[in-house]
């Protein structure tokens with residue numbers, strides 16, 4: 125069975141954007157591939173090292189609980205925490221030795237994030253070198269496939285380049301992983317801006333449903349609609365962007381009614397809430413059952429991390445041997 129590797133950074137509690145961008149797809153993949161899904165806590169430190177003491181452990185565990193609550197099955201997929209598989213960091217160091225600085229500087233995320241997160245000092249060695257860690261995450265399992273959005277393709281290409289460079293220098297070791305393109309619809313934050321934990325415009329998977337309702341009812345709509353029967357423009361409305369993702373059953377009806385002015389925004393939002401509730405209620409139900417069962421949760425983490433380590437150690441030993449390390 126072909127191997128798939130994917131992870132999420134615990135820089136906050138997981139939200140519906142994480143579900144759509146990753147977990148929803150992983151639920152399908154776990155039935156078709158040998159899957160390794162992990163919480164990338166080392167990667168969280170690349171941009172959020174300053175407040176890690178307060179939050180990182182909790183967010184990491186909460187992400188594993190969300191994985192399980194969403195339906196990832198530890199019998200089908202290996203679920204683990206990156207820092208519990210130390211071979212990732214060792215291979216990262218090895219890749220750091222062979223990766224030219226110019227490759228890291230040209231990585232689009234490096235400049236973008238430094239500009240976007242000006243308030244944080246992320247111009248660090250760790251952040252510049254994170255593509256080497258990402259390459260180690262993937263190549264240590266010799267994963268054939270990596271599920272990515274289109275914006276992630278340059279990163280995967282860098283992993284492929286690092287694999288090629290290692291293979292050229294020391295002999296064939298790593299396969300070049302292929303992208304499994306996610307067809308993710310673009311979901312803005314509830315205020316219409318880019319969805320981001322730092323803007324506080326997300327809906328968490330574990331968020332109380334009353335709070336979800338309040339957030340939906342406060343969402344930005346078409347500003348040209350003042351009266352209920354004013355014809356609307358769904359293409360500029362954030363609520364409609366959410367319907368586009370969560371309401372395939374009533375999408376064309378909403379679009380037509382909005383354009384004709386035969387549905388009010390309050391009613392339209394209530395319909396959206398119903399569909400969000402359909403997604404979130406079962407996840408939260410399952411979460412309630414498992415979130416206090418520490419033995420079960422830590423058992424899954426230990427078992428998954430041990431299984432991942434066994435595979436990772438084999439690859440690491442092979443790579444070290446080829447390089448000439450004892």
Ligand code: SF4
Pocket residue numbers: 345346349356357358361362363364378382383387388389390392393
């Ligand atoms: S009716 Fe719905 S889609 Fe149309 S503007 Fe109002 S909230 Fe947006």
